Amino acid sequence: MKLLSYNVNGLRAAINKDFLGWLKSANPDILCLQEVKATPEQFDTTVFKDLGYYCYWFPAEKKGYSGVAILSKEKPLSVKYGCDQQEFDSEGRVIQANFKEFSVLSVYVPSATNMGRLGFKMDFCEYLLTYIQKVEKEFSNLIINGDFNICHHAIDINDPVRNAKVSGFLPEEREWLDRFFSTCKLTDCLRVFNQEPFQYSWWTYRVKTARQNNKGWRIDYNLVTEPLKSSLKRAYILTQAVHSDHAPVGIDFDLQKID
Numbered sequence: 552m553k554l555l556s557y558n559v560n561g562l563r564a565a566i567n568k569d570f571l572g573w574l575k576s577a578n579p580d581i582l583c584l585q586e587v588k589a590t591p592e593q594f595d596t597t598v599f600k601d602l603g604y605y606c607y608w609f610p611a612e613k614k615g616y617s618g619v620a621i622l623s624k625e626k627p628l629s630v631k632y633g634c635d636q637q638e639f640d641s642e643g644r645v646i647q648a649n650f651k652e653f654s655v656l657s658v659y660v661p662s663a664t665n666m667g668r669l670g671f672k673m674d675f676c677e678y679l680l681t682y683i684q685k686v687e688k689e690f691s692n693l694i695i696n697g698d699f700n701i702c703h704h705a706i707d708i709n710d711p712v713r714n715a716k717v718s719g720f721l722p723e724e725r726e727w728l729d730r731f732f733s734t735c736k737l738t739d740c741l742r743v744f745n746q747e748p749f750q751y752s753w754w755t756y757r758v759k760t761a762r763q764n765n766k767g768w769r770i771d772y773n774l775v776t777e778p779l780k781s782s783l784k785r786a787y788i789l790t791q792a793v794h795s796d797h798a799p800v801g802i803d804f805d806l807q808k809i810d
Contacts, residue, residue, distance in 0.1 A: 552806055555789070556583040556657065556696035556752075556773060560796040561615075563594050565794035569779040571598055573792055583657035583696040586620040600666065600706045601655075603715040609633065611643035612632060618643035619697070625650065634682050641676055647686070652809045653779065654690035660698035663718035672700070672718070682798070683735045687776060692809060695737065695774040698797065699755075703728050706748050707769040732774075740786035740802045748763050753797045754789050762796075771804045782808040 555577065559565040561582065574582070582604070590610045599606045603624050609632045610618035621630070627648040633640035647656045661677060663669040687693055701724045705711035714720045731737065741750065751767025761767065773786060787804040792799050 552581070553579045553801065553803050554581045554655070554694065554696065554773065555579040555773060555799045555801040556585070557792070557799040558585040558795060559610070560586050560657070560795040560797060562587040562591050564619075566594065566598075566647070567714050568794045570780050570794045573794065574599075575634070577792075577799070581655055582622040583655065583783040584620040585618075585657060585659035585698045586621070587620050587643075588615050589618065590614075590769065603680075607632075608647060609643045609645060609646040612641045616642070618660050619646045621646055621648045621655060621780070621799055623648060623650075625656075634679070636678055636682075645679075646680075649665075649679060649690065652806055653692035653694055654686070654688075654717070656693070656695045656697070658695060658699070659699065660697070660699045662700045666718060669718055669721075673723065673727065676724075680731050680734060681726070682758065683731075686733060691776060692778050693776040694779065695801075696772065697798070698771050699728070700770050701725065701728050702768050702770055707750070709749075709766040709768065719770060729795060736777045737774040738777070738780050740775060740783055741769075741788070741800065743783060744786045745781070750788060750789075751798075752800055762793075771800045773795055773800055775804075778810060779804065782806070 578804050591608045604622040605626050605628045606622050608620045627650055629649045631647040634645040642657050661672040663672040668732055702708040702720045708720055752771035754762035754767040783806040787801055789799040
């Protein structure tokens with residue numbers, strides 16, 4: 552089974568850049584989206600259904616902002632919209648699709664590019680940690696995907712020294728990610744297979760040559776709980792997909808190895 556996660560930075564804009572052609576070619580079984588920036592009424596959802604996907608959207612209340620989604624070729628047994636906290640759910644931050652063998656979440660952690668939002672970001676992060684602990688009690692086979700807006704280690708960011716005081720690589724953000732991974736017993740899938748530097752999933756638009764020169768950050772993750780680790784076959788970043796300032800991150804896993 553192939554699962555991809557992609558912050559599209561505006562689904563309608565991505566569609567105008569042949570996102571649908573890419574999706575047909577990439578052909579994931581499950582696609583988690585972040586920052587869709589649209590409600591289903593603002594674009595033709597039948598184009599995804601025509602490609603064989605069941606579609607579940609959780610947009611932000613604010614137009615043109617945030618929002619998450621899950622597309623799946625298999626119909627989920629159930630879907631949960633939000634994380635039971637209105638201040639975060641109003642921004643469309645979490646959606647969960649439950650299948651027979653596992654459960655999938657698409658998560659979009661707030662950015663704190665405006666440092667005035669750092670408190671809100673950290674509040675969301677702390678809430679997410681406790682929320683995932685609750686989810687794990689019901690679904691031990693959990694796959695969490697999305698844009699966390701945090702680089703974990705120095706290897707995950709271009710110029711860690713210069714960016715040490717920039718949100719996304721702040722000590723408190725990285726410490727939270729440490730606790731999140733350890734407390735919830737989550738595996739960062741890419742690092743199971745790839746320990747190399749320069750593995751980035753986001754490049755700022757503010758510097759026109761950032762992507763060309765691979766001056767990026769790895770802030771997008773596929774995470775799995777301990778029971779799923781043995782089912783992993785591959786993890787990767789699809790850097791050739793250019794519909795956004797992010798690249799899709801993906802995992803392939805073996806359903807037959809899931810208990």
